Amino acid sequence: MSLLNIGMSGLATSQSSLMTTGNNIANADTAGYSRQQTVQGTKASNQFGNVFIGTGATLADVRRVYNSYLDAQLRSATSRNSDVAAYQNQITPIDKLLSEADTGMTSALTKFFASVQNLNAKPTDEASRQLLLSDTQALSNRFNSVSSQLNAQNSSINGNLSNMANQVNNLAATVAQLNQKISEMSTSGGGMPNELLDQRNETVRQLSQFIKVDVSERGSSLDLYLGTGQPLVLGNSANSLEVVPGKSDPTRSTLQINLGSTSVDITTPPKGQDTGGEIGGLLRYRSEVLDPALNELGRVALVVADQMNSQMAQGIDKNGEFGGNLFNDINSLKLIGQRSIASTGNNSASGNFDVTIKDTGKLTTNDYTVTFTSATDYSVKRSDGTDLGSFSTTTTPAPVIDGFSLNLNGTAVSGDSFKITPTRNASASIQTEMTDVKRLAIAAPLKAEIGAGIKSSLSIASQPSLVVPINNYDPAAKLEMQTALKNAGPIKVVFNAPANGSQGYDYFDSKGNKIGSGTMVPGQTNTLNLNIKMVDASGNPVLDGSGVQKTFAVKMDVAGAPNSGDNMTISLNGAGSSDNRNGLALAGLQSKQTVDTGSASKGMTLVDAYGKLIENVGSKASQARLDSAANGSILDSAKGARDSLSGVNLDDETGNLVKYQQYYTASSQIIKAAQTIFSTLISSL
Numbered sequence: 001m002s003l004l005n006i007g008m009s010g011l012a013t014s015q016s017s018l019m020t021t022g023n024n025i026a027n028a029d030t031a032g033y034s035r036q037q038t039v040q041g042t043k044a045s046n047q048f049g050n051v052f053i054g055t056g057a058t059l060a061d062v063r064r065v066y067n068s069y070l071d072a073q074l075r076s077a078t079s080r081n082s083d084v085a086a087y088q089n090q091i092t093p094i095d096k097l098l099s100e101a102d103t104g105m106t107s108a109l110t111k112f113f114a115s116v117q118n119l120n121a122k123p124t125d126e127a128s129r130q131l132l133l134s135d136t137q138a139l140s141n142r143f144n145s146v147s148s149q150l151n152a153q154n155s156s157i158n159g160n161l162s163n164m165a166n167q168v169n170n171l172a173a174t175v176a177q178l179n180q181k182i183s184e185m186s187t188s189g190g191g192m193p194n195e196l197l198d199q200r201n202e203t204v205r206q207l208s209q210f211i212k213v214d215v216s217e218r219g220s221s222l223d224l225y226l227g228t229g230q231p232l233v234l235g236n237s238a239n240s241l242e243v244v245p246g247k248s249d250p251t252r253s254t255l256q257i258n259l260g261s262t263s264v265d266i267t268t269p270p271k272g273q274d275t276g277g278e279i280g281g282l283l284r285y286r287s288e289v290l291d292p293a294l295n296e297l298g299r300v301a302l303v304v305a306d307q308m309n310s311q312m313a314q315g316i317d318k319n320g321e322f323g324g325n326l327f328n329d330i331n332s333l334k335l336i337g338q339r340s341i342a343s344t345g346n347n348s349a350s351g352n353f354d355v356t357i358k359d360t361g362k363l364t365t366n367d368y369t370v371t372f373t374s375a376t377d378y379s380v381k382r383s384d385g386t387d388l389g390s391f392s393t394t395t396t397p398a399p400v401i402d403g404f405s406l407n408l409n410g411t412a413v414s415g416d417s418f419k420i421t422p423t424r425n426a427s428a429s430i431q432t433e434m435t436d437v438k439r440l441a442i443a444a445p446l447k448a449e450i451g452a453g454i455k456s457s458l459s460i461a462s463q464p465s466l467v468v469p470i471n472n473y474d475p476a477a478k479l480e481m482q483t484a485l486k487n488a489g490p491i492k493v494v495f496n497a498p499a500n501g502s503q504g505y506d507y508f509d510s511k512g513n514k515i516g517s518g519t520m521v522p523g524q525t526n527t528l529n530l531n532i533k534m535v536d537a538s539g540n541p542v543l544d545g546s547g548v549q550k551t552f553a554v555k556m557d558v559a560g561a562p563n564s565g566d567n568m569t570i571s572l573n574g575a576g577s578s579d580n581r582n583g584l585a586l587a588g589l590q591s592k593q594t595v596d597t598g599s600a601s602k603g604m605t606l607v608d609a610y611g612k613l614i615e616n617v618g619s620k621a622s623q624a625r626l627d628s629a630a631n632g633s634i635l636d637s638a639k640g641a642r643d644s645l646s647g648v649n650l651d652d653e654t655g656n657l658v659k660y661q662q663y664y665t666a667s668s669q670i671i672k673a674a675q676t677i678f679s680t681l682i683s684s685l
Contacts, residue, residue, distance in 0.1 A: 036194055300427075318438040359400070372417070
C-alpha cells in the first residue's frame with residue numbers, strides 16, 4: 001500500500017503540474033498574466049527499523065512568477081509614455097497648421113503687403129485697390145481659421161479629459177473591488193488567488209495610462225495615490241476624479257479629486273510633481289503650447305489691426321476724405337468686455353472689468369490674475385509668475401499695465417478675482433471692416449507746392465507731415481483734427497531776404513493772416529516747423545479747456561536758397577490724388593518693429609513675431625518627438641524585463657509538458673509495479 005500511495009501522489013503532483021503548464025499556455029496572450037509554477041514538497045517519512053522511507057510527494061503551492069520592482073518600472077514607463085504620446089499627438093497637427101504656407105499666417109501677411117506695394121505703384125487703379133481689399137479679407141479670414149482650429153482643439157481637450165476621468169474612476173473602482181475579493185479569499189483560504197492578483201496589477205497598469213499612480217502595499221490590498229499626492233484608492237474604497245469648468249476660466253476644464261465632502265483641484269501640480277498619463281500630457285500641452293499660441297496669435301492680430309487702422313487714418317482716400325478703419329475697432333464695447341473673466345465665487349455685485357488696449361506694441365503673451373485686497377485696491381499677477389504690484393479702482397485715468405488699462409464695472413469686495421486675457425480672443429474677432437475700394441487712404445493728407453514763377457534754387461526735400469499723428473482711437477479728437485486740417489489751408493509760406501547767414505520766413509492762413517514765423521539757413525536742407533491754429537467747420541477757433549486756441553504742428557524739409565518773396569503753399573490733398581506716401585507708410589509696417597516694443601529687445605516685426613510663434617511650437621514639437629521615441633524605448637525595455645520573468649514562453653512550456661508527462665508515466669509505472677507485487681503476493685498465498 002505504501003508503494004501504491006507513492007505512485008498515486010506522483011500522479012497527482014504531475015497532473016497538477018500538467019494543468020498549471022496548460023493554463024500558462026492557454027493564457028499566453030492574456031494581458032497582465034503572470035506565469036505560474038507548481039512547488040512540490042515531500043510527504044512525511046515512515047520509520048522502518050533504523051531508517052526512514054518516504055511516502056511520496058505533495059503539491060505545496062502554485063505560485064506566480066512575479067517581481068514587484070519590475071511591475072513598478074512598467075507602471076512608471078507606461079504613465080510617462082502615455083503623457084508624452086498625448087502631448088505629441090496634440091502638438092503635431094498644430095505645428096503643421098502654423099508653419100505650412102496653406103494654413104499659416106506668414107503667406108497671408110506676405111501677400112497682403114505685396115498687394116500694398118502693388119497699389120503704391122498704381123494708387124488710383126481700381127483693380128489694384130480691389131486686390132488689396134481681397135487680400136485684407138483673406139488675412140482676417142486666415143486669422144479666424146487658425147484661431148478656430150486652436151479653439152476646437154481646446155474643446156476636444158475638455159471632452160477628452162472628461163472621458164478619461166470616467167475611465168480612471170471605473171478602473172479605480174475595479175481595483176477597490178479586487179482588493180476586497182483578494183482580502184476575503186486570502187483570509188478564508190490561506191492562499192493567494194493568482195488570477196485576481198494579475199487582474200489587479202493589470203488594472204493598475206491600465207490606470208497608469210491615464211494618470212500617474214503611486215502604489216503602496218498594505219496587507220493584501222494595494223493603496224493608490226495620485227502623482228500629486230491625493231489618495232485614489234484606499235483598501236476597498238475609491239475616490240473619484242471629476243472634470244468641471246474652471247473657476248477662473250470656464251472655457252478651460254479643470255480636474256479635481258473628490259475626497260468625501262471636499263474637493264481638491266489637481267489641474268496644476270506643485271513643482272516637483274506631475275499628473276502623468278494621458279491626462280497629464282493634455283494638461284501640460286494646454287498650458288505650455290495651446291494657450292501661449294492663442295495669446296501670441298491674438299497679439300499679432302491686435303498689432304495688425306491697430307497699426308493698419310492707425311496708419312489708414314493718417315491718409316486721404318480717393319474721395320478726398322480721411323481714411324477709415326481697414327479692420328474692426330480693437331476697442332469696441334463688445335471686445336473690451338470679453339477680455340476679463342470673473343471667478344465663479346465672486347460677489348454678485350462685483351461685475352467685471354473693461355479691458356482697453358492702449359498700446360499694442362507693449363502687449364505680452366501672458367494672462368493676468370487680478371485679486372482684490374479691499375473694496376478698491378487690487379493686485380495684478382502675470383501668468384509667468386511676475387507680480388506687477390497693487391493698483392486702485394479710484395485712480396484716474398486708469399493705470400496702463402503692459403499696454404492695457406482696467407476699469408471695473410461694479411463694486412468688488414476683498415477676495416474677488418478676475419482673469420484678464422488681453423490677447424487670447426483677438427485672432428478670432430478680427431474682421432475686415434472696409435468694403436469700398438475708394439475708402440483706401442493711400443495719399444498723405446498734406447502736400448506742398450512751390451509758387452509759380454519762382455526762379456531760385458528753392459526745392460521741396462520732403463513733403464509736409466503731421467508731427468503728432470491723428471489719434472484713431474479718440475473719435476472726438478480724430479474728427480476735430482480732420483475738420484481743422486480741412487479748414488486751415490491753404491497755408492502760404494513766404495521767405496524773407498537773407499541776412500547774416502540766416503533767412504526768415506512767415507506763414508499765413510487762407511485769409512492772409514500771419515500765424516507764425518521761423519528761420520532757416522539758405523543753401524542747405526532745413527526742416528520747417530509750422531504751428532497752425534485749429535478752426536472748426538465754421539472757421540471759429542477751437543479752444544482747449546483753458547480758452548486757448550488749439551494748434552497742430554506740421555513739419556517739412558526744404559532745400560536751396562530762396563529769394564526774398566519766394567513762396568510755397570501747403571494744402572490738403574484732394575480727391576483722386578496719385579500721391580502714395582501713406583501707402584508707403586502702410587507698406588513700411590512690414591519691416592517696422594511694432595510687436596513687443598516694451599521688451600529689452602525693443603520689438604519685432606509682424607512676420608518675426610509670428611515666426612517666433614512657429615519656432616517655439618516647432619521646437620516643442622521636435623522635443624516631443626524625441627521624448628516619444630525615448631519613452632517608447634524605455635516602455636519596450638520595461639515590458640521586456642517584465643515579460644522575461646513573468647511572461648509565458650511557449651518553448652519552455654512545451655518542454656515542461658513533455659517533462660511532466662514523463663513524470664506522470666513514471667508514476668503510473670510505480671502503481672503498476674505495486675499492483676504486480678500485490679498480485680504475486682496473493683498468488684503465492
